[in-house]
Amino acid sequence: MIKINYMSTLFVGIDVSSKSNVVCAIDFDENKYISSSFKNNQPGAEELSIMIADCMAHHKNLNTVVATLESTSVYSVHIANFLSTCETLMPYKPYVFCVNPKMTANYRKSYIGMDKTDPLDAYLIADFARCGRIKKCEPWRGSQFLALKRLTRHRLHLAECITREKTYMVSNLYLKFSELQLLDGDSQPFSNLYGATSSAVLMEYLSPQEIMDSSEEELLHFLADKSKNRIADIAKTSELLKKAARDSYRLDKCMYEPLNVSLASSFNCIQTYQKEIKLIDQAIEKSINGMNPNAFIILKSIPGIGPVWAGGMLAEIGDITAFHSSDALAKYAGLTWRKSDSGDFASEDNPITKAGNTYLRYYLGEAANSVRRHVPEYGEYYAKKYAEVAKHQHKRALALTSRKFVRLVFGLLVKNQLYTGEQLDPEYNIEPN
Structure with a gap:
């Protein structure tokens, strides 16, 4: 300050x-x-x-x-x-x-x-x-992180394009292969409905009836070829796929060709976006190596954090000395909650403010979601928060885990130390200058 x-x-x-x-x-x-x-x-x-x-x-x-x-x-x-x-x-x-x-x-x-x-x-x-309203604001930090920020923000734009395209094509998927689009868990033949094997099945078989009419040997060979022999139990996958085809609605034959054209276009868009994201990931890593490698190395030392998540956080945070506490960093990211109290009433359903940096909040959320899968402490914390409520479980648990993760990021960057798994101080503040 x-x-x-x-x-x-x-x-x-x-x-x-x-x-x-x-x-x-x-x-x-x-x-x-x-x-x-x-x-x-x-x-x-x-x-x-x-x-x-x-x-x-x-x-x-x-x-x-x-x-x-x-x-x-x-x-x-x-x-x-x-x-x-x-x-x-x-x-x-x-x-x-x-x-x-x-x-x-x-x-x-x-x-x-x-x-x-x-x-x-x-x-x-x-x-x-x-009138002094800028006292809690941080001054312009220059263009040091501007180039990296343009890359990390463009990556988010591409990720949102993929999500939007997948959401758009759901209706076409349901029309062509109604049961396949609804299945999940162990009853779903494919781990990724938008992956290479699934898209090959949807594109090369005109209708579910064609899958039903193909021989067992032919379907097994097709799945093995398109998946490059990466399916663990190919016989089970074939069985689930035929069951899904059998249980799906049938359409007039004149509808399948237009649906195929639409789905093929959507799959091409998704594949193009994914290819561009890989190129952006390479550019992010190249760009950040010449900027602040120390902070970059510190963030990458956290299990589950790779160059993309580290680069995204660093681009939006900039110099950590701009923040006097982890609370200030969390507020900047919009990871705070509005209180609603009146008399003896205290609301238990408080929405997140979302008034801060949208991009930083996104990268903190994605990073925290990755960390919880690699660090038991964060996995247990997420599970605890998930079980506390009956609605919005994942969104609430991830937001709270992200808030906890902010304290870790702030503490490591301020102390200029690598992640060791040891418990940091509950709060580490920088005294205002």
């Missing part, structure tokens, strides 16, 4: 859009020094920095610049990075804060009847900083 002398600070509020940055600069007494608009490009940013520097030079009572803007997708990245590293502003120790738009939206409510215009939005953002 940084210390700012608010009495001698120029508060610069920037309302960012794709084409322009509307700026309002005030001091602690709300004297307005800048109220103008600049193009959201390099010349516009340089013009803004010169105007801020002139303002600081003419008012000797000001010695620090605090620039605050809302985090608006990629549009705020360039101006935030420019102001934090601009040589013109270096004598004035510039701090740049990219705040969650929800924070400024809630702050606006304190101004009853305030119009919504770009200049007023810029003033509101500057006043948000002037």
Whole structure:
């Protein structure tokens, strides 16, 4: 947490859009020094920095610049990075804060009847900083992790594309092979319904009836060939597949060909996404090796954590010294819960806030889900939380396991030590500077 002398600070509020940055600069007494608009490009940013520097030079009572803007997708990245590293502003120790738009939206409510215009939005953002609302925010940490972040976020995008495509093709799967899509556990012939063997069966057999009409020897040979002899009990798989075909609904013959075309397209999309994810995984590992190998090695020392999960967490966390406690890191990730108490009533069903970094929450969740399979302590904790409730068992247990995992990640990175399996302190805080 940084210390700012608010009495001698120029508060610069920037309302960012794709084409322009509307700026309002005030001091602690709300004297307005800048109220103008600049193009959201390099010349516009340089013009803004010169105007801020002139303002600081003419008012000797000001010695620090605090620039605050809302985090608006990629549009705020360039101006935030420019102001934090601009040589013109270096004598004035510039701090740049990219705040969650929800924070400024809630702050606006304190101004009853305030119009919504770009200049007023810029003033509101500057006043948000002037009133000390940025005390619990972390300043812009530069572009050190920006390249890695683009890779890890793109990987999440590809993973979501696969999930969306699988969800979309469920209806076509049910229409063509109704029983196969519904089976699970020991009655399901395939461990992965979207795997190579399953897709081969669905694509090369036009209908369930064709599976029924094929001989036992022919089907066994087909399954062995498509699975590359990786099926442990191929006879059982063949038996389950024929049973599923026998129990499935039959369609008019004219429907099977269009369904096959749709399913083939979906399988091709999934395979393409999976191929791209492998390439992104390689790029993530290559990118991170030249950045902060120490933190990367520490995270990979945790059982179940590979380069992708480690890279995803590191890209979003950045420098761990930006967080003074594991609670601050958990809040940044949105792994906190809203309390709902009134009188003697205390709600037991408290939703997670999800107001933090979505990408960090995703990678922490995936990492925690992997760790629980490798570390008994986390597996037992997950099982305990899973058994405590009758609904949302997995989501709740995984969220709580992720919160526990945050303490481990924070403790290891702060202490700069590898995972040894030993119990860390329940809480390890960094005292604010």
